[in-house]
Amino acid sequence: MQIHNLTDNIYALPALDWDRRLFDELIPLPDGTSYNAYVVQGSQATALIDAVDPTKQDELLAALGNLNLDIDYLVAHHAEQDHSGAIPAVLEKYPEAQVLSTPKGKPLLRDHLRLRDDQIAAVEDGHTLSLGDMPLQFLHAPWVHWPETMLTYLPERRILFTCDFFGSHLATSHLYAEDEARVYEAAKRYYAEIMMPFRHQIRKHLARLEDMDIDVIAPSHGPIHRNTSFIMDAYRDWTSDRVKNQVVLPYVSMHGSVRAMVDYFTDALLQRGITVQPFNLTVTDVGELAMALVDAATVVVGTPTVLGGPHPSAVYAAYLANALRPKTRFASIIGSYGWGGQTVERLTSLLGNLKVEVLEPVMAKGYPQGEDFAELDALADTILKKHENINNTQGGENEGI
Numbered sequence: 001m002q003i004h005n006l007t008d009n010i011y012a013l014p015a016l017d018w019d020r021r022l023f024d025e026l027i028p029l030p031d032g033t034s035y036n037a038y039v040v041q042g043s044q045a046t047a048l049i050d051a052v053d054p055t056k057q058d059e060l061l062a063a064l065g066n067l068n069l070d071i072d073y074l075v076a077h078h079a080e081q082d083h084s085g086a087i088p089a090v091l092e093k094y095p096e097a098q099v100l101s102t103p104k105g106k107p108l109l110r111d112h113l114r115l116r117d118d119q120i121a122a123v124e125d126g127h128t129l130s131l132g133d134m135p136l137q138f139l140h141a142p143w144v145h146w147p148e149t150m151l152t153y154l155p156e157r158r159i160l161f162t163c164d165f166f167g168s169h170l171a172t173s174h175l176y177a178e179d180e181a182r183v184y185e186a187a188k189r190y191y192a193e194i195m196m197p198f199r200h201q202i203r204k205h206l207a208r209l210e211d212m213d214i215d216v217i218a219p220s221h222g223p224i225h226r227n228t229s230f231i232m233d234a235y236r237d238w239t240s241d242r243v244k245n246q247v248v249l250p251y252v253s254m255h256g257s258v259r260a261m262v263d264y265f266t267d268a269l270l271q272r273g274i275t276v277q278p279f280n281l282t283v284t285d286v287g288e289l290a291m292a293l294v295d296a297a298t299v300v301v302g303t304p305t306v307l308g309g310p311h312p313s314a315v316y317a318a319y320l321a322n323a324l325r326p327k328t329r330f331a332s333i334i335g336s337y338g339w340g341g342q343t344v345e346r347l348t349s350l351l352g353n354l355k356v357e358v359l360e361p362v363m364a365k366g367y368p369q370g371e372d373f374a375e376l377d378a379l380a381d382t383i384l385k386k387h388e389n390i391n392n393t394q395g396g397e398n399e400g401i
Contacts, residue, residue: 001059009041013063015056018171028287032171036220042131045072054085076101077163078149079108105148143201158215166231168222177223192290197325199239243297249278250317251302257336257367258302268380281313293326305337309346318350332359
């Protein structure tokens with residue numbers, strides 16, 4: 001672990017996890033990740049902001065030893081183990097350190113890490129902790145993305161330590177977000193997979209930051225932002241209600257019938273000037289699918305019928321979309337069946353969180369024929385009209401809609 005001097009007496013300690021490829025046994029990590037800790041040394045006291053994943057605790061302890069500082073406070077922004085897992089080891093080395101969390105964070109730290117109540121002090125929203133010449137101000141940010149999350153603001157240096165907020169799963173040699181195109185993709189994936197279900201709450205937290213003087217955003221994953229407008233503008237876009245002229249088309253095909261429908265439907269959408277992103281669910285990175293859902297106006301699921309219902313991969317895609325709660329406005333289903341079933345009913349029942357308008361599905365009996373392709377054309381026409389109506393209500397603010 002390298003020790004980076006952000007500015008006088010403020011240090012970044014990123015633990016780079018180059019090889020990690022799955023997070024929470026669910027989220028793909030094509031670029032690895034980092035677990036960032038920070039040290040703020042005041043004239044009277046020193047605070048460690050966040051501890052790292054327990055797999056990297058030895059690196060953190062070695063870096064703290066090299067700094068040769070006493071740790072008086074340990075700010076626990078978030079109780080999830082990739083941020084807090086090393087806290088017990090840090091407390092063993094610095095037994096006099098006081099852990100600081102939100103009131104909701106205190107029981108979570110106790111339950112997940114088996115800390116004692118006397119080791120943790122709960123701080124209220126807006127509370128300021130003096131380290132001497134450097135006060136730390138704590139801002140509660142519930143549901144970014146757990147109920148106990150908070151941020152820390154250092155007004156003397158105009159640095160905002162944001163925990164998961166504005167983060168990205170990206171292991172990189174660069175401390176700062178220099179390659180903004182690469183960071184944008186990683187940050188959007190991070191938002192899509194983790195933050196999107198809470199976009200309404202996140203929008204409120206963004207509004208709270210509007211009047212603050214922030215020169216540096218220091219998240220707990222990924223590179224640090226000196227161009228703060230870059231990442232904040234991206235979040236404003238992602239959390240807004242504006243959608244784009246895009247159709248996301250996750251599908252699975254067993255014997256070629258659904259694939260033929262997907263290929264025809266994709267061409268029909270493109271001919272109408274609609275961007276379409278097909279995802280073959282047998283090989284899809286679910287992170288890529290989640291990213292596509294961030295902006296799309298419409299999602300259409302393609303599935304064959306299996307034992308009277310949708311293919312399990314299609315069920316997973318519908319469940320994922322429902323859990324992530326994108327701002328999608330419309331949904332539909334295309335697929336095939338042999339003799340009957342309840343594919344449409346079962347899939348639509350999984351989309352209750354989306355509050356979408358369900359457009360007329362197209363289900364072919366066996367291999368699709370001329371009338372089925374005509375229905376796909378009609379569905380594409382309907383989507384075009386729906387998107388044009390959105391364009392009128394949004395004032396044409398979005399690219400392509």
